[in-house]
Amino acid sequence: MPLSKKWFTTLAASVMLFSSFPINTLAEGDVSQTVVGEQTEVTTGKKFTQTDTPVFETTESTEAISTLPVTTEVETFGVEGLFTRILLDEVYRFVKTDQLADTPTYPKIDSQYTNKVTVLYSTADSSTATAQTFAQNRKIDTYGQVGLFTRIKQDTGYLFVLTADLSTTPVYSMTGERFVQQKTSVYPTADASGTALTTLTQNDSIKTFGTSGNFTRIELNGSYAFILTAHLGTKPVVVYEATGKKYSQQLANVYPTAATTGKPLGTLTQNQLVDIYGLSGAYTRVRLNGVYGFVLTAQLGDLEVFAQTARLYVQSPTPIRQAPNTSSPILKENQTNTLLTVYGTSGAYSRILFRGQYAYVLTSALAPLKVYAKTARLYVQTPAAIRSAPNTSSPVLKQHQTNTLLTVYGTSGAYSRILFQGQYAYILTSTLAPTKVYAKTGLRYASKPTAIFKDTTAKTIVRTMKRSEQIDIYGTSGAYTRVKLGGVYGYVKTTDLVTKKPDLYDITGIRYVLDDKVVVHPKASLTGKIGTLKKNTQLSIYGKSGYYTRVKIGTTFGFVDSSRLGLNKPVAPSKVGTVFYVHFDQTPLFSADVAYSRPAGYLSKGTKLIGLKAIDDDFWHVRLPNGTTGYVINPYIGTTKPDMRYTQQAINRQKVYTVKTTTSYFATPASPKSTGLIEQGKRVYPRYRVGNFYVIQSGWSPVYLPVNAVTVTTDKRIIQKNTSRGEKLIQAAAKHLGTPYTWGSQTAANGGFDCSGLIHYATNQAGKYGGRTNVSGYWYGAFFTNRRTTISSGKRSDIVFFENTYTDGPSHIGIMLDNEYFIHAGGSQLQINSIYEPRWREHFLGFKSM
Known part of the structure; x- marks a missing residue:
C-alpha cells in the first residue's frame, strides 16, 4: 500500500x-536501528x-x-x-x-458566431446566468467545451455560453431568389481575389441572403459564400448565340431595345471589343454587364480605331509583321523609301494598314525623309543660296556663307542635296569643294626635300617638294602650313619652309682637298669639267652621290671624287733634321730607297732616328743612333715616341674593320690630343693591336685608333670558297691587308709590297710560278691570258689592269674578288677598292686570267 x-x-x-553524523563501523551481526x-x-x-x-x-x-x-x-x-x-x-x-x-489558461480552439441573442454564464451551469448578453451574429473566440457549454474569454477571465447558441457562420435571413446571368465564380468572402469555391452556369437559380459591397451572399453546402451582384438578375437570361466580335469605333450608347429611346444601359468606349449576338434593323445586339442591349451597327467595326499620326519613309528593307513582336509572322518586306501611313505605335513598332488589316513595322526603320546616302562633306566656296527644290525658280530658304561645312546626300542635276532644318534642300554643286577657302598669305621655299600631306595627320603624302622650290601659302594649322595644289589644299610642316630661297643643297660638312688638280665635274661622273681644286683647299660639301661628293664653285654645284677629299688637312712634309721614332718591332732598314732586295737589317720599336732626306712619299733617309745611315719606310716611323708599355699583337687582317662614328685618332696610345679624324663608315686596315688601340695608317704615317670605335665583321668576299688556284691567289694577298705600299718589294719580309710585287708573290703562292716583271710586262706578256677590256666582264681571281696612273701605259695591277671589288697594293697600303671608284674607273685598262 x-x-x-x-x-x-x-x-x-x-x-x-x-x-x-559520522558512520561507525558495525560488527558482523550488529543491527543498526x-x-x-x-x-x-x-x-x-x-x-x-x-x-x-x-x-x-x-x-x-x-x-x-x-x-x-x-x-x-x-x-x-x-x-x-x-x-x-x-x-x-x-x-x-x-x-x-x-x-x-494562479488561474488556468486555455488555448483558443476557434472562432464562432452567435446565432441569436445569447446569455453569458459565470460557470458551466445554467443556474449561474449573468446579466450580460451577446447580439446575434457576434463573432467570438472559443476555448473549449464543458458539458453543454462553451468557454469564452471575457477581459482576463473565462465565462460560458450555451454551445447550442453558436454557429460556425453568421445567420442571415433569405432576401430572395436570383438567376445567374452568365457563368460566374463563387468566392468564400466578398472579395474576388480569393480562390473560387465553385462555378455557377448561366440561368442557375439561387437563394440570396443580402449583399456585402459588390457581392451577394448565398448559401453553399451549409455555409455562406459570395457571387458578384452584377452577375445576377431577377429573370432567367434569354440566350442568343454569339455571331462574332466588333470594335466600338467611338463612344457609343448601349440601349435596352433596338432604338435610341429609353435610358441607355451604359456606353462602350472607343476600341472596346464586344461580343455581338446578331442584328436587329440598324442595330447590333451586344451584352453589357451581363445584360443584352443594342448599339447602332454604324458605330461598330472589324478593326480598332487608330488616328493617323505620321507619313514616314522606310529607311532600309524591313519586314511587315502581323503583330508587334519579332516572333509574329512576316507578311511582306517593305523596300527602302516606301512611304507608309502610320497609325500610332505599339512598343517598338509602328502600326500601319496592310491589306485591310493593321500590321506592324519597326519604328526605328522609319523616318520622315527618304534615305539618301551621305556622299561627301563639302565646304561652301562662296555665299550660296539654299533652295527648297533643285532649280533656280524654287524658294530660297537661306544663304550659306563661305566655308560652311555641309553634308551632301547625292546630287540632283546641277544641285547637291543637303539637310536643312530637318528637310532636304538643295545648293549648287559648283559652289562646293572638299576644303575650306583660305586667303593667300605669302610664299615660302622648301628648306629640303619636303612632303606635302593630305591633312595634318601627316599620314598621306600628296607629293614631295624639292629643296628651294617656291610655293604659295594660305595660313597655318597647328604645326603645319597650308599650301594649294590645283584646287586642293595640302599641308607642309612649317619647320620645313623658309622665307628666303635657300641653296639647292644643305651643307653636310667640311673637307680638305688631298691632291693637286682635282677635277670638279658637272655630274656625278667622269664626264665634263667645270674647274679644278688645289691640294689643301678647304671646302663645304653638300652631300654625296655614289662615289662622288657635291661641292660648290662660285654659284655652281659640281662633283668631286670622294677619295680625293678628307676630314683632315694634309700635313706638311717633315723637314730635314726631324727626329723620328720606330713604332714597330722588326722594322726593315734598307741600304737604298728601293726594296728590290732583302733589308740590310731590322730596327726595334722605340729606336730614335734623325731624318736626312725624304724620298718621295714612302722612304726616309735617316741616321741611326750609332751614326750609320739607311732607308726606312715612312709608315713604320713617327715623330712621337711610341708607348713602350704595350707590345704589338697580331690581328686577323682578313676581317672588315669599320668606324662606327666619326672618331679621333692619336699619335700614340698615351697622346692626350687628337691628331685627326676618321669618317663614320670608313673601312680601315689595322696592322696590329697595341693595348686598346689599333695601329692603322693615315696617309703615310702610323696612327692609333681606339678599339671600341670600330665594328669588326666578316668579309664575305675574302672567304675561301674552294681549293682552286684562283682562291689560293686571293688568300695569299688577303692575309697582308693593311701592310704599307713598299716600292720594289715582292715579299712581306720587306715590310710591304708594290702592286706588281704583290702579283708576283701571290701567283707563286698559288702555284703559278714565274719571274718578276712590271705591270706592262704582265699586260703584254703571256704569263696571264684571256685579255678583256670591257669593265663589266671581270670575275673572281681575274687580274685587273689600270693605265696612266703615275706613268704612261699599263701602270697598276690588282686581283678581282668579284665583278667589282679588287685587292691591290695601292695608295699607301694594301687595300680593297671598287673598280668603279672614279680614281680607278678613269684609268681602267682591262682584265686577264691566271
Whole structure:
C-alpha cells in the first residue's frame, strides 16, 4: 500500500539528520536501528499549469517522469530554487515554477458566431446566468467545451455560453431568389481575389441572403459564400448565340431595345471589343454587364480605331509583321523609301494598314525623309543660296556663307542635296569643294626635300617638294602650313619652309682637298669639267652621290671624287733634321730607297732616328743612333715616341674593320690630343693591336685608333670558297691587308709590297710560278691570258689592269674578288677598292686570267 504523506516527510527529515553524523563501523551481526521522526509538509496554495508541464522526481533530475496537461490544477508545498513542490500519487514531485499560474489558461480552439441573442454564464451551469448578453451574429473566440457549454474569454477571465447558441457562420435571413446571368465564380468572402469555391452556369437559380459591397451572399453546402451582384438578375437570361466580335469605333450608347429611346444601359468606349449576338434593323445586339442591349451597327467595326499620326519613309528593307513582336509572322518586306501611313505605335513598332488589316513595322526603320546616302562633306566656296527644290525658280530658304561645312546626300542635276532644318534642300554643286577657302598669305621655299600631306595627320603624302622650290601659302594649322595644289589644299610642316630661297643643297660638312688638280665635274661622273681644286683647299660639301661628293664653285654645284677629299688637312712634309721614332718591332732598314732586295737589317720599336732626306712619299733617309745611315719606310716611323708599355699583337687582317662614328685618332696610345679624324663608315686596315688601340695608317704615317670605335665583321668576299688556284691567289694577298705600299718589294719580309710585287708573290703562292716583271710586262706578256677590256666582264681571281696612273701605259695591277671589288697594293697600303671608284674607273685598262 502507498506510504502516508506523514511517514514520507518524517523519513526524509530523518535521512537528512542522519547524514550529518559520522558512520561507525558495525560488527558482523550488529543491527543498526534508525529512529524516524514525523514531519508534515504545509500546503502553500493551488496553481494551474499554463502548458503541458513535465514533472521531475527531484530538482536535480534531467528527465521528466510524467507530464501534466495544460490547465491541470495542482496543490503546492513550497519552492526549491526554480522548482515548486507538488503532491502526485501521494508522493512529492517537482515542476518548474515558471510553468504555473494562479488561474488556468486555455488555448483558443476557434472562432464562432452567435446565432441569436445569447446569455453569458459565470460557470458551466445554467443556474449561474449573468446579466450580460451577446447580439446575434457576434463573432467570438472559443476555448473549449464543458458539458453543454462553451468557454469564452471575457477581459482576463473565462465565462460560458450555451454551445447550442453558436454557429460556425453568421445567420442571415433569405432576401430572395436570383438567376445567374452568365457563368460566374463563387468566392468564400466578398472579395474576388480569393480562390473560387465553385462555378455557377448561366440561368442557375439561387437563394440570396443580402449583399456585402459588390457581392451577394448565398448559401453553399451549409455555409455562406459570395457571387458578384452584377452577375445576377431577377429573370432567367434569354440566350442568343454569339455571331462574332466588333470594335466600338467611338463612344457609343448601349440601349435596352433596338432604338435610341429609353435610358441607355451604359456606353462602350472607343476600341472596346464586344461580343455581338446578331442584328436587329440598324442595330447590333451586344451584352453589357451581363445584360443584352443594342448599339447602332454604324458605330461598330472589324478593326480598332487608330488616328493617323505620321507619313514616314522606310529607311532600309524591313519586314511587315502581323503583330508587334519579332516572333509574329512576316507578311511582306517593305523596300527602302516606301512611304507608309502610320497609325500610332505599339512598343517598338509602328502600326500601319496592310491589306485591310493593321500590321506592324519597326519604328526605328522609319523616318520622315527618304534615305539618301551621305556622299561627301563639302565646304561652301562662296555665299550660296539654299533652295527648297533643285532649280533656280524654287524658294530660297537661306544663304550659306563661305566655308560652311555641309553634308551632301547625292546630287540632283546641277544641285547637291543637303539637310536643312530637318528637310532636304538643295545648293549648287559648283559652289562646293572638299576644303575650306583660305586667303593667300605669302610664299615660302622648301628648306629640303619636303612632303606635302593630305591633312595634318601627316599620314598621306600628296607629293614631295624639292629643296628651294617656291610655293604659295594660305595660313597655318597647328604645326603645319597650308599650301594649294590645283584646287586642293595640302599641308607642309612649317619647320620645313623658309622665307628666303635657300641653296639647292644643305651643307653636310667640311673637307680638305688631298691632291693637286682635282677635277670638279658637272655630274656625278667622269664626264665634263667645270674647274679644278688645289691640294689643301678647304671646302663645304653638300652631300654625296655614289662615289662622288657635291661641292660648290662660285654659284655652281659640281662633283668631286670622294677619295680625293678628307676630314683632315694634309700635313706638311717633315723637314730635314726631324727626329723620328720606330713604332714597330722588326722594322726593315734598307741600304737604298728601293726594296728590290732583302733589308740590310731590322730596327726595334722605340729606336730614335734623325731624318736626312725624304724620298718621295714612302722612304726616309735617316741616321741611326750609332751614326750609320739607311732607308726606312715612312709608315713604320713617327715623330712621337711610341708607348713602350704595350707590345704589338697580331690581328686577323682578313676581317672588315669599320668606324662606327666619326672618331679621333692619336699619335700614340698615351697622346692626350687628337691628331685627326676618321669618317663614320670608313673601312680601315689595322696592322696590329697595341693595348686598346689599333695601329692603322693615315696617309703615310702610323696612327692609333681606339678599339671600341670600330665594328669588326666578316668579309664575305675574302672567304675561301674552294681549293682552286684562283682562291689560293686571293688568300695569299688577303692575309697582308693593311701592310704599307713598299716600292720594289715582292715579299712581306720587306715590310710591304708594290702592286706588281704583290702579283708576283701571290701567283707563286698559288702555284703559278714565274719571274718578276712590271705591270706592262704582265699586260703584254703571256704569263696571264684571256685579255678583256670591257669593265663589266671581270670575275673572281681575274687580274685587273689600270693605265696612266703615275706613268704612261699599263701602270697598276690588282686581283678581282668579284665583278667589282679588287685587292691591290695601292695608295699607301694594301687595300680593297671598287673598280668603279672614279680614281680607278678613269684609268681602267682591262682584265686577264691566271
